[in-house]
Amino acid sequence: MPIDVYDPAALEPGTLRIIPIGGLGEIGRNMTSFEIDGKILIVDCGVLFPEEHQPGVDLILPDFGPIRDRLDDILGVVLTHGHEDHIGAVPYLLRLRQDIPLIGSGLTLAFIEAKLKEHKITPYTLQVKEGQKERLGPFNLEFVAVNHSIPDALAVAIKTAGGTVLHTGDFKMDQLPLDRRLTDLREFARLGTEGVDLFLVDSTNADVPGFTPTERSIGPVLDDVIARAPRRVIVASFSSHVHRVQQVLDAAHANGRRVALLGRSMVRNMTIAADLGYLTVPDGVLVDFKKAGNIPDDKIVYMSTGSQGEPMAVLSRMVNQDHQVEVGHGDTVILASSLIPGNENAVYRIIDGLTKLGAAVVHKGNAKVHVSGHAAAGELTYCYNILKPKNVLPVHGEYRHLVANAKLAVETGVPEANVLLAEDGTVIDLRDGVARKVGQLDIGYVYVDGSTVGEITEADLKDRRTLAEEGFISIIIVVDAQTGKVIVGPEIHAKGFAEDDSVFDAVRPRIVAALAEAAENGVRDPFALQQIVRRTVGRWVNTAFRRRPMIVPLVIEA
Amino acid sequence: MPIDVYDPAALEPGTLRIIPIGGLGEIGRNMTSFEIDGKILIVDCGVLFPEEHQPGVDLILPDFGPIRDRLDDILGVVLTHGHEDHIGAVPYLLRLRQDIPLIGSGLTLAFIEAKLKEHKITPYTLQVKEGQKERLGPFNLEFVAVNHSIPDALAVAIKTAGGTVLHTGDFKMDQLPLDRRLTDLREFARLGTEGVDLFLVDSTNADVPGFTPTERSIGPVLDDVIARAPRRVIVASFSSHVHRVQQVLDAAHANGRRVALLGRSMVRNMTIAADLGYLTVPDGVLVDFKKAGNIPDDKIVYMSTGSQGEPMAVLSRMVNQDHQVEVGHGDTVILASSLIPGNENAVYRIIDGLTKLGAAVVHKGNAKVHVSGHAAAGELTYCYNILKPKNVLPVHGEYRHLVANAKLAVETGVPEANVLLAEDGTVIDLRDGVARKVGQLDIGYVYVDGSTVGEITEADLKDRRTLAEEGFISIIIVVDAQTGKVIVGPEIHAKGFAEDDSVFDAVRPRIVAALAEAAENGVRDPFALQQIVRRTVGRWVNTAFRRRPMIVPLVIEA
Structure with a gap:
């Protein structure tokens, strides 16, 4: 029962309609x-x-289609935590309506406000x-502490006439978190006792058996590596991972080393986190990067970005010897981070590059320097059993x-019929404890490229992939508008095709012959002539080189 | 002491010179x-x-530069085993001199002969x-059994006046291999006692702690999964992994199922392996794919290619519902294979696609259905201690x-000074038990694309990456050869740039103005005019869209 046009009138009063706009069938948006x-009410944005089959794309946004015509009805956006895959599209949403209120914890709002400042937007927050409860029109919100790889994450219970929903955001259940702020299973129990009609729950690690180890387990490993390091230590991690950085600061401090933060986002985020009290900086441990060069090699730790092999980040620039910190023999580099699928080759290039420069590289493949931020299967079973949704x-x-x-x-006992497998755009109605899929909206990818939003289509990406795999050959011919005679050309140029231009001498006569034949048959339309050129060159290149470059013919009348 | 030109006269009689041409700093060639x-003497070829930053490249060959002018001096190519990263470039070497003898085990030669047949080459073998010893001129060869993820792999000891070398090829030390053919550590011990001056040893898994589990450990897992499978079972693995296929045949047979082989390379390799006695096919277990449809769903196993997410292989086609085997609810797919770095996203797309079709997907992430073919750190320490090179x-x-x-x-006790870290093209001389790096040759990548070998340059790949990231804008202008006046254009076309062509209305007047200014200044050279057009359009597109497509200007005189 697809509902192709989203008709708000179709929704009966007292029914809660849930539409996952992004994040189902993908890790992100x-x-x-x-x-x-x-x-x-919106939760997260x-x-x-992008992946390798989406070349040149900077970011992919959720498809705002389902709410684009309903902007004035939005009472607020709850942001569960400050990671890009939950807040990164807020600037693009606020471009559509700037005064949509943003609701979130202190750190989450501080992170989004810093981001919005770059977009010159001051949000309503x-x-x-x-423990806090807020009423937004028909939505009664209750916020519940959850533990994740960024501090101050919240789950949100949404109580409505249609039923009660609990949305976890991203979470795990570290029982010994650094900040002692647990995922509040007592609250989960209370909400469950009151009755949760629909549970939206983080699936990222649902296929990982067992339990995610505590973040605290990394501390001794960092301490040990830093204690043994003969020279400089460079630690790379995500720039929002406050607790990871906390452990690096503590380990450095314990070993009599100072820490310089590297990378714009690292400095910005840690400054915010320290100002708001989420990061506890041991007295005098931080040193400005500009002064770090004066500190002996065995007394300094650099805390940097670039753990995913991002080409412009600090770590890549160190490998390319394009950074003030010149990595060399005796240096130790710790990648205290996950390895996001698709980044493997880039990260291994970093590891090889650093090794070649003489550094010892410590990473999750050879030491316990990373734990995930998401609940594994074992944790999720606790969660289901306590909540009983x-x-x-x-x-x-x-x-x-x-x-x-x-x-x-x-x-864990939820009836199979009550477990909904949905995708982006699935429309789910909740009423009287029954959740039903009632339709499916078309949801697309919205690509950001440079300052362009939503202009890039799948066809453009297909063109780009063809250009990447094969390059192109352009053929320009100027014909006399009166006589149809070729005045200039065929001029043939190629890029990414990888042959000397002289190879085209072989096809020029064929083009001329094909055009002559067309002229005899009275074909004069430039578009039709272009098709003839395309076919002629395409066949030749496929036979001669077994390749299929993009053929770009242009016949111009003069 | 780089030796830029490889001068054979520089090598003193009685010195053995070793040049790793490929495989150092890369997994392959x-x-x-x-x-x-x-x-x-050559070992392996x-x-x-290619990786994702080498778009459109089909294969990368070793750079034959160091031996290209010495073809007549080559006495033979020892092929240690039949994997593509050890035999795949042989056809390209034999194109240079067809009668170079190939030396290898029965299965290895059968695999390379099948490959050469496609290239219409019949080799000397x-x-x-x-246990066999062969003398080739100054080289006395002794072959030693090693265990790997393909049967019949050999290490080779090369005894010369300059010293004795042992080259492992790829190997591991499975102590309970399916075919009972162990890596022959007794022979390693004997060679070590006689004295091995230089040990060339497989490093693939040197950073993996511990020991690679035995191939045999997979059998019970396959058996269990197949026994519980309610409907069809599809197993994907490498098409040369005879022992993995053997275990699938055995598990299917034990569960009263028949097996159909899918994929051209799977059928070809297993036919060879069965004919030569490396694969033992239980009576009546194999069934032709064309007849497999008549067998009940719970009585069939399909053994297929495509475990790395290769787009044209069987498994990808099943996901795209472009294969006669229509995967559906109740089917079980086993990826009995490794996950080669760089293929993660492609493989996860396969897993998601199959899951969406209703299949249960078993892979190394959730079951022990794969072991590596390479010795891990623990095995290597045994090896060093037994050989004492x-x-x-x-x-x-x-x-x-x-x-x-x-x-x-x-x-394990080898003096640090005697352990050589080299890269492709490092020249190593061995004499009187001393191995020294004496030079470094320039070694490049030789790209195969379609039927083109070695034509693609790094510059072409850079062009392709630019085209992939940004697309291109072409601007064609025809000027009167006499007056320099613009007759046609600017005609502007873009591909992969993702904007409506109407955006170019904004830049056309700028191009015209820039050309007019150039004309005033007496610039008439088409190349100079092209540069002016390139700059004008480049600046505009960067400012207007924050993008950097390839700008392809063409000024033609008519």
Whole structure:
């Protein structure tokens, strides 16, 4: 029962409609819309990072299609935490309507405000914390502390006439978190006792058996590596991972070393985190990068970005010897980070490059210097058993993760019929404890490239892939508008095709012959002539080189 | 002391010169040259598969530069085993001199002969087996059995006046191999007692702690998965992994199922392996694919290619529902294979696609259905301790693997000065038990694209990456050869640039103005005018869109 046109009138009063706009079938661009009685609440508004088959794309946004005509009905956007895949698309949403209120914890709002400042937007914000309740029109919100790889993450319970929803955001269940701020299972228990009709739950690690180790387990490893390091230590991690940086600061301090932060986002985020009290900087441990060169090599730790092999980040620039910190023999580099699928080759190039420069490289492949930020299967089973939700909607994950999470829900006793496997744009209605899929909206990818938003189409990306694989050959011919006679050309040029231009001498006579034949047959339309040129060159290049470059013919009348 | 020109006269009689031509600093295109007294022996001649920053490239060959002018001095090519990264470049070498003898085991030669047949080459071959000794001019060869993820792999000891070398090829030390053919450590011990001056040793898994589990451990897992599978089972693996296929045949047979082989290379290789007795096909278990449709779903196993997400292989076609086997609910797919770095996204797309079609997907992430073919660190320490080589040259691996292997050599007692870290093209001379790096040759990448070999340059790949990231804008202007006046244009076309052509209305007047100014200044050279057009359009597009497409200006005189 697809609903091709999203008709708000079709939604009965008292029914809660849930539309996952992004984040289902992908890791990123998380965004969910909740609607009841004509009002809309959004949870999260993140970006997705492109894969190798989307060349040149900077970011992928959620498709705002389902809410684009309903902007005035949006009462607010709840941001569960400050990661890009949950807040990164907010600037693009606020471009559509700047005064949509943003609701989130102190750190989350500080991160989004810093980002919006770059876009020259000052948002309306409502700061909340765990235990707090807020009413937004028909939505009664309750915020619950959850633990994740960034401090101050929140789950949100949404109580409406249509039923109660609990949305975890991203979370894990570290029982010994650095900041002692646990995922609040007592609150989960209370909400479950009151009755949770629909549970939206993070699926990222649902196919990972067992339990994610505590963040605290990394500390001794960092301490040990730093203690043994004969010279400089460079640690790379995500620039929002406050607790990871905290552990680096503590380990450096314990070993009598000072720490210089490297990378714009690292400096910005840690400054915010320290100002707001989320990061505790041991007295005198931080040193400005500009002064770090004066500190002996065995007394300094650099805390840097670039752990995913990003070409412009600090670590890549060190490998290319294009950074003031010249990595050399005796230096130790710690990649205290995950390895995001698709980045493997880039990260291995970094590891090889650093090794070649003489550094010892410590990474999750050879030491326990990273733990995930997401609940593994074992944690999720605790969660289901404590909450006992009526219905479950696995969110945040590729399809295999959603299926794995659904399986856990069923294994812990949620009836199979009550576990919804949905994708971006699936329309789900909740009423009287029953959650039903009632339709499917078309959801596309919205590509950001440079300052362009949403202009790049799948056809453009196909062109780009063809250009990447094969290059192109352009053929320009100027014909006399009166006589149809060739005045100039065929001029043939190629890029990325990798042959000497002299190879085209072989095809020029064929083009001339094909055009002559066309002229005899009375073909004069430039477009038709272009097709003839395209076919002639395409056949030749395929036979002669077994290749299929893009053929770009241009016949101009003069 | 680089030797830019490879001067054979510079090599003193009685000195053995070793040049790793490929495989150091990369996983693939393994090839090593050994020279003494004017004669050359090659060990292996493989291909490397391209990474994502080498778009459109089909294969990468070793750079034959160091031996190109010495073809007549080559006495033979020893092929240690039948994997593509060790034999794949043989057809390209034999194109240079067709009668170079190929030396290898029965299965290895059968695989390379099948490949050469496609290239219409019948090679000169010398079949050898473990324990056999052969003399080729100044080279006395002894072949030693090693265990790997393909049967019939050999290490080769090369005894010369300059010293004795042992080259492992690829190997591991499975102590319970399916075919009971162990890596022959007794022979390693004997050779070591006689004295091995230089040990060339596989580094692929040197940074993996511990021991690679036995191939045998996969059998019970396959058996269990197949026994529980309610409907069809599809197993994907490498098409040369005879023992993996053997275990699938056995598990299918034990569960009363028949097996259909899918994929051209799978059928070809397993036919060879069965004919030569390397694969034991249980009576009546194999069924032709065309007849497999008549067999009940719970009585069939499909053994297929495509475990790395290759777009044209069987498994990808199943996901795209472009294959006669229509995967659906209840089917079980087993990826009994490694996950080669760089293929992660493609493989995860396969897993998601199959999951979406309703299949249960079993892979190394959730079950023990794969073991590596390479010796891990623990195995390598055994090897060093049994062999006690004088000098060590880690081969087969990215730089980090070579460094990890070097470290193991040192830890087991090889003096640090005797462990050589080399790269492709490093020239190493061996004499009187001393191995020294004496030079470094320039070694490049030789790209195969379609039927083109070695034409693609790094500049072409850079063009392709630019085209992929940004697309291109072409501007064609025809000027009167006499007056310099613009007759046609600017005609502007773009591909992969992702904007409506109407955006170019904004830049046309700027181009016209720039050309008018150039005309005033007396600029008439088409090349100079093209540069002016390039700059004008480049600046505009960068300012207006923050993008940097390739600008392809063409000014033609008519």
